């Protein structure tokens with residue numbers, strides 16, 4: 172089956188064998204009964220398969236986990252309460268006190284806070300390398316040593332859409348026997364297949380494009396059976412950040428329309444990026460599929476589309492940017508991304524406010540940057556809205 176058919180009919184979207192229902196059942200049960208004391212004991216030892224308690228596993232979560240594994244090209248999946256739960260649990264599954272992680276910068280503000288504040292408290296050192304020159308910086312700064320247990324990347328990176336060269340990264344990592352995890356939230360498997368490029372772990376905030384409707388928080392990790400066992404059975408069950416079965420249902424529903432939404436997000440975003448690039452009041456535009464993007468060639472190599480995020484700097488910097496946001500009538504001023512409606516925000520004061528002004532500067536996140544998550548509306552209406560807001564801002 173090709174990708175669009177697999178999304179609709181692939182594992183997990185089969186007819187329910189008990190009721191013949193066409194939609195997956197939502198098993199809201201927290202706990203499952205045993206046939207006997209012996210049966211219960213066998214489930215706990217793993218001699219028999221079955222459900223015990225939803226923090227350990229749940230039939231609705233299993234449908235989502237298997238579906239995401241299939242679509243991402245991994246062996247198994249694990250579902251989490253949020254993207255942050257997915258990231259933090261993965262790190263804690265793979266690293267002990269005294270180990271270190273190499274992470275790409277920039278990275279989502281929540282992940283940055285986790286890596287710069289919380290993770291070091293647990294005795295895990297975090298070493299940073301620029302996303303755009305990731306492998307070169309790792310080598311020049313000699314970041315890898317025998318205690319490096321994970322390379323964590325995000326590409327395209329939030330919010331500047333810098334691209335990490337995944338092929339180069341996995342080559343370096345496999346030479347050193349270090350697993351690579353990539354945050355796939357921005358591209359999704361629809362535009363990027365990291366596991367095919369040798370990446371070991373794909374991480375999602377399913378809150379974004381997978382859900383698509385800004386109505387559920389969740390996360391998923393896809394990897395080999397062996398690593399999912401470490402991440403889920405040995406870590407998630409104890410840390411406890413498991414997804415709600417109801418949210419798993421919403422993500423399964425979101426997945427069914429992902430392909431058509433991604434096509435529209437992608438074509439709308441490209442048109443908006445081109446519009447902004449030609450506008451005299453716009454200083455700079457960031458979009459992986461614009462030829463002016465510094466890693467355009469890498470983006471073309473590892474992505475089949477630029478996806479739905481565009482960032483830009485308006486002339487007059489932060490002050491004019493604020494005025495522009497307040498002058499918009501259609502685009503919604505809000506954080507998050509991947510929703511059917513267009514969302515626009517100012518990273519330095521919102522999603523990336525966890526960075527100090529010095530950290531923003533060091534990481535290369537411009538103070539005046541504005542990020543748009545382009546929705547699936549008629550792009551002409553979105554451009555007209557930006558046009559009227561720009562005219563008003565500069566009148």
Ligand SMILES: Cc1ncc(COP(=O)(O)O)c(C=O)c1O
Pocket residue numbers: 253254255256279281282325329354356357375376377378388389390507508
């Ligand atoms: C790239 C990226 N990864 C992870 C997250 C965290 O996801 P969640 O909000 O579902 O915890 C976000 C949230 O914006 C994100 O943009």
